[in-house]
Amino acid sequence: MSSSTTEKTISTGPVVDVTMPQMGVSVAEGTVVAWRVGVGDRIEAEQAICDISTDKIDTEVPAPAGGVVAEILVPVGETVEVGTVLARLSVGGERAADGVSGAAVPPAPPAPTAPTTPAAPPARAAPGNGRRYSPVVSRIAAEHGIDLSTVAGTGRNGRVRKQDVMALVDVDGGGEVSTAAAAADEPPMHIESPYRPDPAPPPAAAAAPVAEIADGGLSRMRRLIGERMRQSLQTAATCTTWIEVDMSRVEAARARLGVTALAFVARATIDALREHPALNAWLNGDDYARVADVNLGIAVSLGEDGLIVPVIHRAQELSVEGLAARIKELARRARARELTADDVLGGTFTITNPGQYGSIMATPIINQPQVGILDLEAVIKRPVVVTDGEGNDSIAIRPMTILGLSWDHRALDGALSAQFLATVKRRLEGLALS
């Protein structure tokens, strides 16, 4: 586009783009043959504003809306790709009405979730302490007499990749390397590090993905989290419902037991899930399945690296103290990168707890394919209206929190989510005082 055209810009109000139309499935470009209007001209919707020529036919381009020609961006004689903006129309405070022609269609609604191709089956821990190895890794190891249990893996969940075992072949000089290029691009940092006390980590403790900062880009973990979160929002019909809870009794009880409020919330949540099993479920496409066990995911922040959600399996079998201990242990192992694949798989419901930093409300994103996630924020002392046994109201200072439940409207409705929250509230406020 030439500068002479942009100088003639008129800018008033909303604009509608006029684009080079596609005049046949294989047509990629078109040439502006003539402009029938000039900048500043007032035009009607459907009025022909320019003539174009394509490989297939010559035609005119009708205005997608009435208004004033604000800019002409493609001069006569210039050939541009289909979709290129030819001109902008100022439509004077009103968006083009419905029925706008193809040149200025509103942005398409988000596409239904693109069918994803699972690149790999979910990482799965082998029975016992054994790891599974790919055919090529097994073959190279056998050819070079390498004990794979001593090899550190750089793949997902510590999986030993071809380049890991090839690096050993190179280091050991254990034979000719027919596919030397395979390992050349990724220096085997872990293996060469002088700080490593042991040649390999224990096989059973496959490391959680370790974030590696790419030059100027997101770490692999950040990228993964981003992708999962985006995917969840595209997949689920996410709604968030909040409820206010008086945490007086929780505060008293936790002081007594020496555990965090999270453990009480977890227990109350498990009870509520048993009462409303519709929320303890997985929804994959149209496949909706309630799960008998409550496998409770607890989001654990790993600081700048991201977060991970270890799972307390069969959480319904644990007391508040038991839950507190498991949460503590899982958080420690998560931060020490000691979680195994089993530790992060199979969750049926998740609790996230960023409230420790003082925030009071959030809209969490559902951990797919679960149908709900509970958000626990800060417990803050606030004046509230309390009613005594005789029905007398007074204002009191109470430790309050706001619980947020993000739920998938595909799986359930608002009434159920509210009932679920009310159950959690009832259980937290009704804790025995003893």
Place this chain on the structure above:
Amino acid sequence: MAVMTYLQAISSALRDELRADERVLVMGEDIGVFGGAFKVTDGFVDEFGTDRVMDTPLAESAIIGCAIGAAVVGMRPVCEMQFADFISCGFDQLVNVAAKMHYRQSLAVPIVVRLPSGGGFSGGPFHSQNPEALFMHSPGIKVVAPSTAEDAKGLLHAAIHDPNPVCFMEHKHLYRRVKGEVAEGVYETPFSARVARAGSDLVVIAYGAMVEVALAATEDLDGASVEVLDLRSLVPLDEEAVLDSVARCSKVVIVDEANMTCAAGAQVAALIAEKAFEDLDGPVVRVATPDVPIPFSPPLEQAVLPGVDRVREACRELLDY
């Protein structure tokens, strides 16, 4: 050497063949005076006349059947299906009459069926299909699918010279978007695969329009060395080239624009599983159009067709594995 679009390369091959071999004729709907729905035979009538650039009745079964008849008495017909989708109306003639002829009675059927295929243009369910796998499953038909202008011309020459029925899958998306240097005159591109870009960490196996997608998706993939193998020919399938790439790269992503189930890529995946098991360092990953008709509306169509993002993500996932 001249720079041509993919479409011009196809036209050029047809024109060269019509000039060089009086047995060659092109036949199809609206290909004569109008020059074809995609203008592949634009202007041909003026040079070769209406007999050799034949406007046929709207009858796909008849186009294929008459081509078979002409072929067995010495002609070299090149049929155009207006869209690949319409081959369903000529399916019987192609798979029952043409494909089985040589095996049954040693009678060769040298015909070429040009199939403008593929989606991405809001063609909807009946102007977007990739039916190549149907013919891979019919012994006796060769199937080729060029991705570049140079190969489009060379493969079409080779197809016309071939003594067997050949389905020539020409992708509509590539017609005017792909350009390249194309040699003058008649030359043959072999029915074998081509390494579009050499690499060593992972190989993307594709054909037709998906080669371009594969190249774009893996151009800069966090520094990984990604090979792209352009199959070019589906029947015969260049097993050696596939196995060679897998042996070097050990990780494989196979991309089809066709619907997933039993697509060409499924055959490639099966081949790798059977003959390259010990070379694999990860699951064989497929990216293809899910098993739905190709929807019309752009966001819906884009949601199902394999694009650069999906291929890139699949490669990333597998590289991380």
Place this chain on the structure above:
Amino acid sequence: MATETARPAGASGETAPPAEQEHLRLQDRIWLLRAMLLMRGIEARAMSLYRQGKVPGSFYDGYGQEAVSAGAAFAMAPEDRLCILHRDLAAHLIRGVTPARILSQYMGRAAGITRGRDGNVHFGDPRLGCVGMVSMLPDMMLVATGMAMAFKLRGEHRCALTWFGDGSTSRGDFHEAMNWAGVQRLPVVFVLENNQYAYSTPVDKQFAVDPVERAAAYGFAGLTVDGNDVEAMFDAAREARERAVAGGGPTLIEAVTMRMHGHAAHDDMKYVPKEQVEEWRRRDPVERQERRLRDLGVDVDAVRAAVGEEIEAAATEALAGPMPSDEDVLEGVFCEGEAEPLGDGQAPWSGFARAGGEV
């Protein structure tokens, strides 16, 4: 020519055949009988082999319809091309396929025309200008149309001929072929072999209007012929061929006949009224030609005896032949060398010999 049909004669108003045939010499008329006798005899022998367990799969014959293929094929020149249907064995015999190869074909033996790759009557000898049929009927109408298209494009004095049944007229390929041939005025002869039944389906469930009338709608000639009169069949095909090679376009010949056996060997034909079979038995095409020749003083019994001997010798030869080796069962899916077009067939009609190098 006669129109001794199942229905009232068509509008052609043709009369009974003359005692002397303008285009057929005595040797030709004997040839026609011989072809029909060979067909009937080979099929009878094959049926007995079938019952003896020597013929795998199913077995189809053309008992009672011999005149349709014999008469039409006899009118075809060596350079003409034929797509032959499954009840038209006489056409193969006239083109030059030997009885021993046919019996070998039925038995799936190595010496069969398809070397065991296809069965029963699914064959055509490409060297003799014939394309073997496929089971999807009438696919070969289009192949014949395409051959005729090539002849016309190249300006050749040849035609293509194909047979198809009454059931075939219901399918789209019938329309596509008739239409294409009409639009391009191609030198093709369509022989509609109306034998009253498509498997068990009678013609009144197949079409509301006699398909011969459709020819006019496609813009070319259509006529109904007594399909049980071999000389009438010959005449109709000869005239159609003349029209074709003269640029007069296609012809649809409806040969009215009767399938006297079941669809295949397993079919007892219960669905056919006995009277209908009896009526058609009186019009047997072989007996009719024998009567004709006896009246002309021909020793028909000697012809019969010679044919019988030929068939027995063929059966002996075929039975002695090996089954195909499975060594090359995967070979030949594709042609590896040059594509060889169809060759010329035998054409015993004296008319071609008389014409000498003209054809």
